Structure formats: structure tokens, C-alpha cells
Amino acid sequence: xxxxxxxxxxxxxxxxxxxxxxxxxxxxxxxxxxxxxxxxxxxxxxxxxxxxxxxxxxxxxxxxxxxxxxxxxxxxxxxxxxxxxxxxxxxxxxxxxxxxxxxxxxxxxxxxxxxxxxxxxxxxxxxxxxxxxxxxxxxxxxxxxxxxxxxxxxxxxxxxxxxxxxxxxxxxxxxxxxxxxxxxxxxxxx
Numbered sequence: 001x002x003x004x005x006x007x008x009x010x011x012x013x014x015x016x017x018x019x020x021x022x023x024x025x026x027x028x029x030x031x032x033x034x035x036x037x038x039x040x041x042x043x044x045x046x047x048x049x050x051x052x053x054x055x056x057x058x059x060x061x062x063x064x065x066x067x068x069x070x071x072x073x074x075x076x077x078x079x080x081x082x083x084x085x086x087x088x089x090x091x092x093x094x095x096x097x098x099x100x101x102x103x104x105x106x107x108x109x110x111x112x113x114x115x116x117x118x119x120x121x122x123x124x125x126x127x128x129x130x131x132x133x134x135x136x137x138x139x140x141x142x143x144x145x146x147x148x149x150x151x152x153x154x155x156x157x158x159x160x161x162x163x164x165x166x167x168x169x170x171x172x173x174x175x176x177x178x179x180x181x182x183x184x185x186x187x188x189x190x
Contacts, residue, residue, distance in 0.1 A: 110124055
């Protein structure tokens with residue numbers, strides 16, 4: 001219903017901010033990653049939003065970008081994960097880190113987020129597998145262009161995300177695409 005807010009930032013009280021949109025102040029809950037990137041009070045701000053309607057409240061959640069909002073929407077679809085927990089996950093780790101944890105099935109990284117226990121972490125990994133990472137395209141954010149191309153080549157050859165990631169770890173940082181593919185294939189065939 002409300003997809004985006006643009007206005008003047010009136011108040012910052014983590015995790016809530018107030019945005020004045022032509023005389024109407026909207027209370028918006030944001031993850032800490034978005035909160036830290038907000039401008040100073042009195043300056044213009046624009047946030048993508050997600051409206052949650054409950055029996056006793058209507059709550060707006062705000063995000064700095066579409067990847068963050070999409071990750072939030074995927075998280076709240078999971079049984080046992082509400083908006084507060086999803087906000088906690090996005091406050092505790094970036095979308096790229098979450099996507100990488102899901103791709104590599106690393107429950108230990110999720111358990112480090114406050115409020116996430118072992119069972120919820122395992123459920124997140126199971127439910128988000130195949131939905132987060134490739135679609136959002138953030139798994140290779142920290143890698144160079146060559147590493148991203150090498151990863152795509154390995155995936156196209158039928159290797160899974162975990163195998164491709166393991167092969168990428170052993171490659172030198174400055175490797176070229178063709179040489180990197182050769183080295184990765186040698187490592188994977190051993």
C-alpha cells in the first residue's frame with residue numbers, strides 16, 4: 001500500500017525514525033544498516049517501505065534499497081519469523097552476508113545475530129535456499145569482476161554454489177577469467 005516515503009527526517013530513535021511528508025509524520029522502523037546511512041535531522045530522506053497490518057497496529061518498515069526490502073519480505077514469509085526478527089537479522093548482517101550464509105549453508109553466522117537460535121537459523125537456511133543470493137545478485141559483491149565471471153562459468157557448467165565458492169577461495173585475487181576457470185576446474189576435479 002505504501003511503497004516509498006520521501007520527506008524530511010524529523011526524528012531518529014533506533015530503530016524508529018519519523019519522516020515528515022508534507023505535514024504528516026510517518027513512524028518507520030528501519031534496520032540498523034539503513035539507520036547508520038540516514039542523513040542528519042532536517043534533511044531530505046527517501047526510503048522504500050513495507051506496511052505490516054496487524055489486528056492492533058499498522059507498522060511501516062523502511063529500507064535504503066530494494067535488496068534489503070526484498071530480503072525482509074522473504075524473511076517474514078518464513079514460519080516463526082516476524083517483522084521484528086527479520087529487522088534484527090538485517091540489522092545484524094548485510095543482505096550480501098545473509099545471501100552468502102544461505103548459499104554456503106552456514107548456520108553459525110546466523111546464530112551470532114541476537115534473537116536467532118539454532119532452530120530458527122536452520123529454518124532460515126532451508127527456506128531461503130535458492131531464493132536469496134542469485135536473484136538479488138549480491139553473493140559476489142566483495143569479489144572482483146573476474147571472480148564473479150568465474151563463479152558464473154562454474155555454475156553454468158553444473159557445479160552448485162557451495163562447490164563454486166570453495167573453488168573461488170583458492171584462486172589468487174588478481175587471476176584472469178580464463179586462467180581462473182582452469183584453476184577452479186582443476187581444484188574441483190581432484
